[in-house]
Amino acid sequence: MLLTVPLSITGTAAPILWLLVTRTIGLAGLGLVLRLATRQGGAIAGAAAVALLAAAPGWWPTLLGGGIEPVVVTLGCCALAAHRAGRPLLVIALLSAMALGREEALLMLVAYGVMLRRRGRRWILAVVGASSGVLAAWLGGDWLGSGDPWRGAELARAATASPTSLHGPALGIAVVATAVVVALAVVGVAAAWRARNRAVTGLAASAMAWAAVDLALSGIGYPLPARFLLPAAAAAAVTAGTGLAVLLRGPGAVRSS
Numbered sequence: 302m303l304l305t306v307p308l309s310i311t312g313t314a315a316p317i318l319w320l321l322v323t324r325t326i327g328l329a330g331l332g333l334v335l336r337l338a339t340r341q342g343g344a345i346a347g348a349a350a351v352a353l354l355a356a357a358p359g360w361w362p363t364l365l366g367g368g369i370e371p372v373v374v375t376l377g378c379c380a381l382a383a384h385r386a387g388r389p390l391l392v393i394a395l396l397s398a399m400a401l402g403r404e405e406a407l408l409m410l411v412a413y414g415v416m417l418r419r420r421g422r423r424w425i426l427a428v429v430g431a432s433s434g435v436l437a438a439w440l441g442g443d444w445l446g447s448g449d450p451w452r453g454a455e456l457a458r459a460a461t462a463s464p465t466s467l468h469g470p471a472l473g474i475a476v477v478a479t480a481v482v483v484a485l486a487v488v489g490v491a492a493a494w495r496a497r498n499r500a501v502t503g504l505a506a507s508a509m510a511w512a513a514v515d516l517a518l519s520g521i522g523y524p525l526p527a528r529f530l531l532p533a534a535a536a537a538a539v540t541a542g543t544g545l546a547v548l549l550r551g552p553g554a555v556r557s558s
Contacts, residue, residue: 302442303401320367327364327371330535331355333378338539341501342489342546342554350542353482357534359527369402370531376402377532381500389417389424393431400435403532405514407435409507482541489544492555501543501555508536 304322308315334354339347354360354374364371380395396413399406414428486505493501511533519525546554 302438303398316367323367323369323372324364326375330371330375330378333375333382334535334539337378337381337500338542341493341498341539341556342543343550345549346539346542346546346554348542349485349545350538353538353541354535356478357527357531357538360531360534363528363531368528370528373399373402373406373532374535377406377535381504384413385500389413389420390427393427397431397435399532400432401438403529404435404439405511405529405532407432408510408514410435482537485541485544485548486537487544488547489540489542489555492547492552493540493543495552496555496557498555498557501540504536505540508533508540511536 304319305315308318308322311318331351331354335347335351337347338350360371362368376395376399380392380399383391383395392413393410396406396410400410410428410432414425414432417424417428486508490502490505492498493505512530515525515529515533543555
C-alpha cells in the first residue's frame with residue numbers, strides 16, 4: 302500500500318509504474334547481494350552468490366511479474382549495511398518495511414530488538430512500536446475492509462495456487478542443487494565461525510529461521526510458492542558463495558567482521 306496507493310493517482314499508468322519500481326529495486330538487490338558476498342569472501346563469493354540467487358526457483362518470474370520478494374531482498378541487504386554502519390533507527394525502519402512486504406521478517410525485527418536491549422529501553426520501545434505498526438497494517442486493512450482481521454489469512458489458506466511440482470529429471474536436479482547449496486553453506490558457516498564473521502553466521506541463521514516459518518505455515522494449510530522463500534534463498538546464496546570461496550582459496554577467504 303505504501304507504493305500502490307500513491308501510484309493509484311496515475312490511473313492506467315499505475316501497473317506500469319509498479320513494475321518499473323519493483324523491477325528496479327529488485328535488480329538492485331542482485332547488486333547488493335554481490336557487494337555483500339564480495340565483502341565477506343571476495344570476488345568468488347560475490348559471483349557465486351549472484352549466480353545462485355539468479356538461478357533460484359521463482360526469482361525471475363517474481364521479479365519480472367512485479368512480486369514483492371525481490372524488493373524484500375534489497376531491503377534486507379540495506380538493513381544489514383545500516384547495521385554495520387551503526388544506524389539502529391534505520392535498521393528498524395528497513396526491517397519494518399521488509400515485514401510489510403513479507404510477514405516472516407517480523408521475526409527478524411523482534412530479534413533485532415533483543416540485540417538492542419543493552420542499548421537502553423528506548424530502543425526496545427522503538428522495536429515494539431514498529432512491530433505493532435506492522436501488525437496493525439497487516440490486520441487493520443482487512444478489518445476495515447471486511448470486518449474480519451483474519452480475512453487475508455483465510456483467503457491465503459483457501460488459495461489453490463501451489464508451487465510448481467517437479468517430476469523426473471527436474472526433481473533430481475533440484476534435489477542435487479539444494480544439497481550442493483546446503484553443503485557449501487555449511488562450509489561457509491564453519492569458516493565464518495572461526496573467523497568470527499557474524500554477518501555470514503547471522504545470514505545463515507536468518508535463512509533457516511525464514512524457511513522454518515514458511516514450512517511450518519505450509520504444514521497447517523497455507524500455500525508455499527517458491528517466491529516466499531526468495532529472501533531465505535538470498536541469505537543462503539551469500540553463505541554458500543562464501544563456502545565456495547573457502548573451498549577454492551582456503552579458510553583465509555572469509556574476512557572477519
